[in-house]
Amino acid sequence: MSQAEAVDSVTAELSSQLSLSHTEHVATMKDEGHHNEALDAENVPSELGQKESTFVEKLDEGALPTSSQLPENQETECSELLNLEVKLSELDTGENRENEQIQTTLTSGKGWGSWGKSILTTATSTIGHGITAVKEKAGATLRKQNISSLAEESKEHEINQTVESDDSGDHMPKELPASSPSAGSHGMFSAITSAGKSVISSGLGALEFIGKKTMNVLAENDPGFKKTKILMEKTATLSQMLREAKEKEKERIANQVVMEKTAHFGILFDEYQGLSHLEALEILSNESELKVQSFLMSLEGETLEVMKRDLVAIKEIFLVEQSEKSEDEEKELEETGCDGEEFVNVLTELLFELHVAATPDKLNKARKRAHDWVKEVYSLRSEYNEKQVEENSDPVFEGEKNGKVDQNNAKSVEDIYLSSIESLAEVTARSIEQLHKVAELILHGQDIEKPALDQAQVLNTLTEAMCKEVSSLRKKFIDVLTSAGSKEKAEVLNPWINGVMLEGSNSITYIQDAFQLLLPVLQISHIQITSLRTDTVKYSGGN
Amino acid sequence: MATAPYNYSYIFKYIIIGDMGVGKSCLLHQFTEKKFMADCPHTIGVEFGTRIIEVSGQKIKLQIWDTAGQERFRAVTRSYYRGAAGALMVYDITRRSTYNHLSSWLTDARNLTNPNTVIILIGNKADLDAQRDVTYEEAKQFAEENGLLFLEASAKTGENVEDAFLEAAKKIYQNIQDGSLDLNAAESGVQHKPSAPQGGRITNEPQPQREGCGC
Numbered sequence: 001m002s003q004a005e006a007v008d009s010v011t012a013e014l015s016s017q018l019s020l021s022h023t024e025h026v027a028t029m030k031d032e033g034h035h036n037e038a039l040d041a042e043n044v045p046s047e048l049g050q051k052e053s054t055f056v057e058k059l060d061e062g063a064l065p066t067s068s069q070l071p072e073n074q075e076t077e078c079s080e081l082l083n084l085e086v087k088l089s090e091l092d093t094g095e096n097r098e099n100e101q102i103q104t105t106l107t108s109g110k111g112w113g114s115w116g117k118s119i120l121t122t123a124t125s126t127i128g129h130g131i132t133a134v135k136e137k138a139g140a141t142l143r144k145q146n147i148s149s150l151a152e153e154s155k156e157h158e159i160n161q162t163v164e165s166d167d168s169g170d171h172m173p174k175e176l177p178a179s180s181p182s183a184g185s186h187g188m189f190s191a192i193t194s195a196g197k198s199v200i201s202s203g204l205g206a207l208e209f210i211g212k213k214t215m216n217v218l219a220e221n222d223p224g225f226k227k228t229k230i231l232m233e234k235t236a237t238l239s240q241m242l243r244e245a246k247e248k249e250k251e252r253i254a255n256q257v258v259m260e261k262t263a264h265f266g267i268l269f270d271e272y273q274g275l276s277h278l279e280a281l282e283i284l285s286n287e288s289e290l291k292v293q294s295f296l297m298s299l300e301g302e303t304l305e306v307m308k309r310d311l312v313a314i315k316e317i318f319l320v321e322q323s324e325k326s327e328d329e330e331k332e333l334e335e336t337g338c339d340g341e342e343f344v345n346v347l348t349e350l351l352f353e354l355h356v357a358a359t360p361d362k363l364n365k366a367r368k369r370a371h372d373w374v375k376e377v378y379s380l381r382s383e384y385n386e387k388q389v390e391e392n393s394d395p396v397f398e399g400e401k402n403g404k405v406d407q408n409n410a411k412s413v414e415d416i417y418l419s420s421i422e423s424l425a426e427v428t429a430r431s432i433e434q435l436h437k438v439a440e441l442i443l444h445g446q447d448i449e450k451p452a453l454d455q456a457q458v459l460n461t462l463t464e465a466m467c468k469e470v471s472s473l474r475k476k477f478i479d480v481l482t483s484a485g486s487k488e489k490a491e492v493l494n495p496w497i498n499g500v501m502l503e504g505s506n507s508i509t510y511i512q513d514a515f516q517l518l519l520p521v522l523q524i525s526h527i528q529i530t531s532l533r534t535d536t537v538k539y540s541g542g543n
Numbered sequence: 544m545a546t547a548p549y550n551y552s553y554i555f556k557y558i559i560i561g562d563m564g565v566g567k568s569c570l571l572h573q574f575t576e577k578k579f580m581a582d583c584p585h586t587i588g589v590e591f592g593t594r595i596i597e598v599s600g601q602k603i604k605l606q607i608w609d610t611a612g613q614e615r616f617r618a619v620t621r622s623y624y625r626g627a628a629g630a631l632m633v634y635d636i637t638r639r640s641t642y643n644h645l646s647s648w649l650t651d652a653r654n655l656t657n658p659n660t661v662i663i664l665i666g667n668k669a670d671l672d673a674q675r676d677v678t679y680e681e682a683k684q685f686a687e688e689n690g691l692l693f694l695e696a697s698a699k700t701g702e703n704v705e706d707a708f709l710e711a712a713k714k715i716y717q718n719i720q721d722g723s724l725d726l727n728a729a730e731s732g733v734q735h736k737p738s739a740p741q742g743g744r745i746t747n748e749p750q751p752q753r754e755g756c757g758c
Binding site: 271273276277280283284287358436437440441443444 | 587588589591593606608615616618619622623625
């Protein structure tokens with residue numbers, strides 16, 4: 001396989017996925033959205049057929065020396081993609097010897113013990129670096145309105161993205177920045193690099209423009225990218241991606257000479273055991289997927305068709321979530337917000353509906369903590385403002401006093417930023433924990449009165465509620481940052497706001513990805529219920 | 544905020560297994576929080592705990608998977624054994640049935656983890672000596688016959704809890720040092736941080752030397 005081919009296929013895959021993920025966000029792109037939905041619909045029926053033939057295809061691909069080294073990947077939904085990954089890693093080892101981790105991708109399995117799947121991870125962390133770099137450079141020039149215009153500009157930057165991905169094939173290998181520890185040669189990454197190149201070659205104006213665009217592209221599309229991977233390949237990747245991204249972050253911190261207060265979503269997310277729950281959920285998901293596949297292989301004729309139809313019906317519910325959420329809806333919900341106990345009620349009710357005995361205590365506490373500190377900041381600030389008015393002090397001293405009070409009394413703007421990131425990490429971790437618990441309860445085979453199809457529906461709503469909550473929290477955090485930081489310089493404040501924006505979208509993506517992991521769980525649950533029912537029928541028939 | 548020290552050289556995955564109510568979650572809680580949790584709810588599926596310990600001057604992060612003991616979760620929890628570097632197999636010294644079930648837990652642990660996984664047998668609730676139903680000696684003998692480490696501990700008083708986790712870690716570390724545990728193996732359950740050689744391939748050579756360890 002030539003590198004160019006590999007890159008092309010990556011790029012093509014990526015672009016299609018990116019445009020897919022856009023439909024979630026871009027209300028203005030209805031036409032495109034429909035297009036994608038149509039595509040989805042076409043894809044669905046063939047999906048299962050594809051799965052069936054996976055093994056056959058694998059044999060055919062024996063020509064590729066590396067595919068035989070991946071005996072565990074039998075569950076691959078789409079063996080092409082596996083293929084793709086192999087090609088990628090070939091590329092990498094060829095291009096960049098320093099990247100030792102790539103080899104693990106080939107040789108080690110997908111278990112916890114391995115550092116495998118490095119491509120993804122390094123790509124992610126590279127993106128992370130890219131984001132940081134771009135953000136730092138461009139952040140200074142970015143104004144607040146840029147953030148609010150994110151949504152409107154998403155269409156534009158998609159075009160941007162496509163263009164960048166197209167020529168990624170030519171640039172990619174040479175342009176790996178020296179600081180980057182990896183050769184994550186994905187389209188996503190090349191998008192950054194090529195953007196980076198233009199940044200250097202163009203003037204400051206271009207810097208601002210591209211920096212802003214790239215930010216948007218990353219913020220919006222990084223999630224899509226991750227989703228792509230997780231859908232493509234049901235091996236334990238997301239948690240490993242995150243885990244390694246976190247490790248990198250840690251190393252970076254360890255190397256920092258000056259210890260400054262920093263907020264690291266990945267590390268905090270792990271501290272709240274978000275990674276562990278995600279990893280465990282991935283294990284369940286992969287095992288369920290394997291079981292579904294082998295069960296389908298044992299069927300034939302009409303039974304197979306019926307079962308396939310059922311499973312596809314469940315799958316369709318998982319696809320709906322991808323495309324139907326519009327920015328408008330999100331905004332509306334952000335505004336109405338779930339400030340009161342509404343979220344709690346919704347959550348409890350939905351879990352009850354699922355007929356699983358999982359209480360949302362931890363998640364509720366996490367979100368309550370988040371809302372509480374925001375409230376506290378506001379009340380402290382208004383107290384402070386009142387004092388200001390009462391004292392009505394000499395304007396010369398006001399500035400001085402201002403600083404003092406800010407330091408002593410109210411949370412500093414930086415503290416607000418740090419708390420925001422921590423809260424996002426906590427709520428996200430708890431949401432994923434919740435989904436993991438649900439998966440465990442569904443799998444443990446209690447008497448489920450609710451058909452898997454209905455459960456899928458409820459879970460979809462549940463996930464949506466969680467994402468909305470994160471979304472509304474993000475809005476709150478940005479609001480409080482903005483109001484508290486009104487006196488800060490833009491170059492200080494904007495990176496914080498951008499950080500919250502970015503981690504907020506990442507959080508939502510993680511939750512949605514975790515939700516996607518539930519699909520095989522529900523499918524196997526459906527199979528178990530159905531076969532149980534059939535057995536019962538047979539049994540009673542025998543009597 | 545993020546207060547945990549970021550520098551550790553290894554991550555070990557542990558699993559805690561054993562019958563319902565033997566005190567698995569309490570052991571974990573005592574180990575991570577240094578507190579006794581009196582009213583511990585039944586674990587659903589699996590819960591997690593982490594703590595960084597030190598063995599031979601090396602900082603090691605333990606990532607502990609505390610599995611549900613309820614029979615109905617057995618199918619789910621079995622999925623979590625894979626890739627464990629250490630397993631704490633817990634029984635309740637005041638309930639003979641929990642001891643009698645050990646062979647079934649041991650079978651699972653042996654079948655679902657790799658041959659190098661260090662298994663330590665823990666007789667919990669050692670503070671309730673008056674109600675003892677399983678003698679130290681017979682458990683010790685069972686452990687020796689099966690090549691397990693063994694300790695009696697109390698999640699309530701904290702007695703030997705620290706040691707239980709540490710002894711297993713020492714043994715794992717020793718296995719790494721003498722080369723019997725291949726870090727590159729996908730399921731070793733150990734991650735080594737600073738630029739560990741990553742080029743390894745999956746080695747499935749069984750390394751069955753599992754000496755019983757008198758503690």
